[in-house]
Amino acid sequence: MNKFMIENARLVDGRIVSIFVQNGVIQQVASSIKVDNETQVIHLDNESYVSAGWIDTHTHCFDKFELYADNCESIGYKKGVTTVIDAGTSGADNVDEFYDSVKNCKTHVYSLLNISKTGLYAQNELADMRHVDSDAFMQAYQKHPHFIIGVKARMSKSVVEESGDLPLFEALKIAEQTKLPLMVHIGTAPSKLETVLANIRSGDIVTHIFNPKTNGIIQDSHIKECVFDAYQRGVFFDLGHGTDSFSFDVLDKANQNDLKVHSISSDIYYRNRQNGPVYDLATTMSKLYRKGYDLKEVIACVTSHPAKMLNLSHLGRIEKGYCGEFTIFKIIHKNKELVDSTGKRIIVSEYIQPVAVIIRNEYIQLEEDC
Numbered sequence: 001m002n003k004f005m006i007e008n009a010r011l012v013d014g015r016i017v018s019i020f021v022q023n024g025v026i027q028q029v030a031s032s033i034k035v036d037n038e039t040q041v042i043h044l045d046n047e048s049y050v051s052a053g054w055i056d057t058h059t060h061c062f063d064k065f066e067l068y069a070d071n072c073e074s075i076g077y078k079k080g081v082t083t084v085i086d087a088g089t090s091g092a093d094n095v096d097e098f099y100d101s102v103k104n105c106k107t108h109v110y111s112l113l114n115i116s117k118t119g120l121y122a123q124n125e126l127a128d129m130r131h132v133d134s135d136a137f138m139q140a141y142q143k144h145p146h147f148i149i150g151v152k153a154r155m156s157k158s159v160v161e162e163s164g165d166l167p168l169f170e171a172l173k174i175a176e177q178t179k180l181p182l183m184v185h186i187g188t189a190p191s192k193l194e195t196v197l198a199n200i201r202s203g204d205i206v207t208h209i210f211n212p213k214t215n216g217i218i219q220d221s222h223i224k225e226c227v228f229d230a231y232q233r234g235v236f237f238d239l240g241h242g243t244d245s246f247s248f249d250v251l252d253k254a255n256q257n258d259l260k261v262h263s264i265s266s267d268i269y270y271r272n273r274q275n276g277p278v279y280d281l282a283t284t285m286s287k288l289y290r291k292g293y294d295l296k297e298v299i300a301c302v303t304s305h306p307a308k309m310l311n312l313s314h315l316g317r318i319e320k321g322y323c324g325e326f327t328i329f330k331i332i333h334k335n336k337e338l339v340d341s342t343g344k345r346i347i348v349s350e351y352i353q354p355v356a357v358i359i360r361n362e363y364i365q366l367e368e369d370c
C-alpha cells in the first residue's frame with residue numbers, strides 16, 4: 001500500500017477530511033482529494049475517528065527480564081499503539097540484545113536507556129553505584145543514536161536503596177552529556193519528590209505523576225507547591241499508570257487544580273496487561289477521558305505531546321510531511337468498569353476502543369477484544 005487515501009476521516013478537532021499518503025509520508029490533508037487509480041482508498045464509517053498513530057511513552061518490552069517484560073506487538077500495534085517507548089528495561093550492557101530483539105517488529109520501538117548498565121535485571125538496579133557508568137551509556141548511545149532517545153532513572157527506595165539521591169545527579173549528568181531528555185520515575189523516597197522536581201530540567205519528564213504514595217504530589221489534601229513550580233517551568237508530567245502508580249483520587253485533585261498530564265502512558269508489562277489494572281493504553285486513556293479530559297486532550301497525550309517531549313519530530317500530527325501512520329478508533333457507548341492501582345472502581349458509560357491501525361503502509365483491522 002505505497003499510495004493510499006483515507007476518506008471520511010473524522011479528526012478529534014471536529015474536521016472531516018481526506019488524507020493522502022505516499023511512501024509513508026502524509027502528502028495532503030483536505031476536505032476532498034482527487035487520486036489516481038493506483039491509490040488505495042480506505043473509506044471510514046461515520047463512527048470512526050482517526051488520529052496520528054498512538055505513542056505509549058512508558059512501557060516495558062525487553063523480554064529478557066521477566067520482572068517487567070512484554071512483547072512489543074502485544075502492547076503495540078495489536079492494541080492500536082504504533083510506537084512504544086521502553087522506559088529503562090535495558091541498560092548499556094544489554095541494549096544490543098534489546099535492539100536485536102525488536103528491530104524487525106512491526107511496532108516501532110525506542111529506548112529510554114536505564115542509567116544502570118544492567119537494566120532491570122532486578123528491582124534494585126541502582127543500589128550499586130558501580131552499575132551507573134556514564135562512559136558505557138555514551139558508547140551505547142553512539143552505537144544506537146536513533147534507537148536510544150532518552151535517559152531513564154528510577155528514583156524510588158526499592159530501586160536505589162542506600163544510594164539515596166546519587167543516581168539522580170548521575171542521571172542529570174548523563175542527560176547533559178548526551179543532550180537527551182531524562183525520564184525520572186518517582187515513588188517512595190528517596191528521592192523525595194521535592195528533590196526530583198527541584199533538580200530536573202525543563203523538558204525532562206516525571207513519570208508516575210498521579211501515584212497514590214506518601215511521596216506523591218499531594219500533602220494534607222493539597223498539591224505540593226513544588227509540583228506547580230516544576231509544571232510552570234516546563235517539566236513534563238507523564239501518567240505511567242503501572243501496577244501501583246495511578247490513583248483516581250490523585251487525578252481528581254490534580255483536575256481541581258488544572259494540573260494535567262502531558263502524556264498518558266501505560267507502564268505496561270505482561271502481568272498488569274493480563275491481570276489489570278492496566279490492560280492496555282486505550283483503557284488507560286479511557287480513565288482520563290471519563291475524568292476531566294476531553295477527547296482532543298486525551299489524543300494529544302498519546303500523539304503530539306509525546307512526539308514533542310521525545311523529539312520524535314516526524315510523529316504525532318496529521319499534517320503534510322508527517323509520518324503516514326494512524327490509529328483508527330471508536331467511542332463505544334456501553335458501560336464498562338475501570339479500576340485504578342488502589343483498587344478503586346468506577347463505571348463509565350463511554351470508552352475508547354482502537355479498531356484498526358495503519359502501520360508500515362499496511363491497514364490492519366484489530367481483533368474485537370482489543
Ligand SMILES: [Zn+2]
Pocket residue numbers: 058059060087242267
Ligand atoms: Zn516502568
